[in-house]
Amino acid sequence: MKKILVTFCFLILASIATFAQGSGGVEMATELRSSGKIYVVVAVLATIFIGLAFYLFFIDNRLKKIEKLQK
Amino acid sequence: MNKSWWKILAIVLVLFSITGGLLFPVPAKPILNESIRNIHFHVPMWFAMIVMLLVSFIYSIKYLNKGDENDDLMAVESANVGIIFGLLGLVTGMVWAKYTWGEPWSNDPKQNSSAIALLIYMAYMVLRNSMEEEQKRGKISSVYNVFAFPIMIVLLFVLPRMTDSLHPGNGGNPGFNTNDMAPELRPVFYPACLGWILIASWITTLRYRIRKQENLIS
Numbered sequence: 114m115k116k117i118l119v120t121f122c123f124l125i126l127a128s129i130a131t132f133a134q135g136s137g138g139v140e141m142a143t144e145l146r147s148s149g150k151i152y153v154v155v156a157v158l159a160t161i162f163i164g165l166a167f168y169l170f171f172i173d174n175r176l177k178k179i180e181k182l183q184k
Numbered sequence: 185m186n187k188s189w190w191k192i193l194a195i196v197l198v199l200f201s202i203t204g205g206l207l208f209p210v211p212a213k214p215i216l217n218e219s220i221r222n223i224h225f226h227v228p229m230w231f232a233m234i235v236m237l238l239v240s241f242i243y244s245i246k247y248l249n250k251g252d253e254n255d256d257l258m259a260v261e262s263a264n265v266g267i268i269f270g271l272l273g274l275v276t277g278m279v280w281a282k283y284t285w286g287e288p289w290s291n292d293p294k295q296n297s298s299a300i301a302l303l304i305y306m307a308y309m310v311l312r313n314s315m316e317e318e319q320k321r322g323k324i325s326s327v328y329n330v331f332a333f334p335i336m337i338v339l340l341f342v343l344p345r346m347t348d349s350l351h352p353g354n355g356g357n358p359g360f361n362t363n364d365m366a367p368e369l370r371p372v373f374y375p376a377c378l379g380w381i382l383i384a385s386w387i388t389t390l391r392y393r394i395r396k397q398e399n400l401i402s
Contacts, residue, residue, distance in 0.1 A: 139212040151206060158202045166195045169386060173191075176393050183400055 191386050197379025201225075204372040211366045215284055222280045223365075224372050228380035229273035230298075234340075235381045236266035236388060237305070241333035244326040254396065256322040259329060260312065261391040263305055265384050270302045285350050294351040297339035304332050 142151070205224035213220060243259035246252070277295070278288035289295060308328055315321035344354045353364075365373065 139214050140217050141212050142218045155203050155206050158206070159199055162198060162202060163195070169390070170188075170191070172390060173188075173386075176390065176397070179397055180393065183397060 190382055194379050194382030194386060197375045198383060201228075201372055201376030201379055205376065208372060209368060211368065219280060219284060220369075222276070223369060224376045226273060226276040226280055227373070228377045229269050229276060230340075231377045232380045232384035233266045233269040233273060234336075236262045236269065236384050237333060237336060239385075239388070240266060240329060244329040247322060247326045248330070251319075251322075253318070253322065253399075256326065257395050257399070258388075258392050259326065260309075261395060262388045263308060263329065264391060265388045267302060267305050267309070269380075269384055270298070270305070274298060274302065281350075290350060292350040293347050294340070294344040294349050294354060297343050301336040301339045304335060308332055 201224050205221050210218070210220050240259045240263040243255045243262065247255035247259060274295075281290065281292075281295075282288045285292070308325060311328055312321055312325045315324065344351065348354075
């Protein structure tokens with residue numbers, strides 16, 4: 114009897130835990146954001162992109178020179 | 185098109201989408217979680233592809249009208265860049281799908297039809313390279329390209345709506361859609377699309393100019 118009661122309680126508690134995750138508890142990276150480290154990722158991505166953008170400008174200028182020579 | 189203000193605008197817009205896309209608040213949704221931020225990076229790839237293929241379509245019509253060889257070059261190079269952006273969209277979509285839908289390729293109607301659309305454009309490149317004579321190549325491939333564009337539009341925007349799709353916004357009538365994009369995503373999403381479209385145009389003009397120089401030499 115006691116065993117059944119304990120299992121029953123356990124099942125009820127387990128189901129409460131699953132309900133808790135139902136609506137409000139969507140997992141988001143709020144912890145990561147509050148510790149501020151996400152800015153590091155933004156900085157890295159921005160650096161990569163700026164680097165590539167400069168590279169595109171570099172190619173653009175080289176082409177301009179060739180086009181001038183051609184004329 | 186040689187002025188540089190729009191190139192700087194492109195860089196600024198994409199940089200804004202990188203910072204805003206990672207830092208601004210997003211709606212908390214189950215399954216998606218933080219991966220909802222991918223919308224600022226995955227979807228603009230497709231927008232850039234569609235715009236580049238539209239440019240290619242327009243220049244193919246122009247070529248068929250006037251027969252200027254440069255129009256044909258522009259059509260090829262914009263289709264080339266369009267294919268690259270389409271491949272990027274496909275790969276980023278597969279990464280995203282792996283962690284939200286469970287597997288990289290779940291035979292979703294939109295996944296399948298976008299792959300077919302890309303194959304159609306790859307066939308355009310194969311068709312071009314199979315012909316030696318310039319005028320013949322230009323004409324035949326332009327006609328093919330003019331047909332390829334509407335087929336691509338049907339594959340991406342019409343057929344996925346006819347059945348159920350994992351992609352949001354498919355299945356049913358878009359006019360009565362209540363599950364539109366969340367308003368807080370829009371201030372980053374639209375600049376991101378415009379920025380990537382401009383970057384794609386920039387690369388296209390670069391490729392076009394290189395191609396022109398190559399033609400002058402040979």
